[in-house]
Amino acid sequence: MKLFGIFYIRSRRGGETKQVKEFIPINLEDKNMRILKGYSKEERKELEEAKDGGFLTPITLIYGIGKGDGDCHALSEKYCRENPNDNNQLAKDIADFYCGNAKFPEQKYYIQLVKNDGASYLNRNINRNRLYDFCVLNGRCPSLNFQTEFTEQEIKDIDPRYMAFAVPVEADDE
Numbered sequence: 633m634k635l636f637g638i639f640y641i642r643s644r645r646g647g648e649t650k651q652v653k654e655f656i657p658i659n660l661e662d663k664n665m666r667i668l669k670g671y672s673k674e675e676r677k678e679l680e681e682a683k684d685g686g687f688l689t690p691i692t693l694i695y696g697i698g699k700g701d702g703d704c705h706a707l708s709e710k711y712c713r714e715n716p717n718d719n720n721q722l723a724k725d726i727a728d729f730y731c732g733n734a735k736f737p738e739q740k741y742y743i744q745l746v747k748n749d750g751a752s753y754l755n756r757n758i759n760r761n762r763l764y765d766f767c768v769l770n771g772r773c774p775s776l777n778f779q780t781e782f783t784e785q786e787i788k789d790i791d792p793r794y795m796a797f798a799v800p801v802e803a804d805d806e
Contacts, residue, residue, distance in 0.1 A: 741798035
């Protein structure tokens with residue numbers, strides 16, 4: 633569920649209140665959302681496809697995985713190689729994912745302005761959020777002061793044209 637808020641500001645001169653013209657989206661769904669970690673790309677794809685039409689309920693998917701159903705080879709492999717406590721967590725993850733209480737982390741990107749140039753990554757000063765607080769630094773090393781990885785929506789919020797320079801962060805980079 634997304635809510636949109638109208639914010640009011642008070643002028644320093646005269647104390648009059650003015651309405652801000654923009655609507656700010658507030659996403660309440662993410663507040664209690666669990667992030668599913670420890671899944672390979674193949675396992676994630678199978679779970680997303682199962683939810684989108686392969687299996688109608690989480691119970692049928694869990695039963696299929698335990699039975700070794702051929703439609704969920706990667707999830708069955710995960711089930712077989714984990715200990716029983718992890719299998720209970722797998723079942724909880726599936727149920728929460730189906731019910732909308734869990735999601736996979738969003739893909740993160742670096743913004744590399746010049747291809748094959750390690751000194752051309754866009755970084756954002758995390759202490760501020762104004763356009764002139766962006767800079768290009770040597771590399772994409774995490775820093776206490778700069779954000780180096782961005783979601784697709786964050787990139788589009790900065791400038792949609794930067795999507796052409798987006799380089800996916802691989803699991804090895806994180």
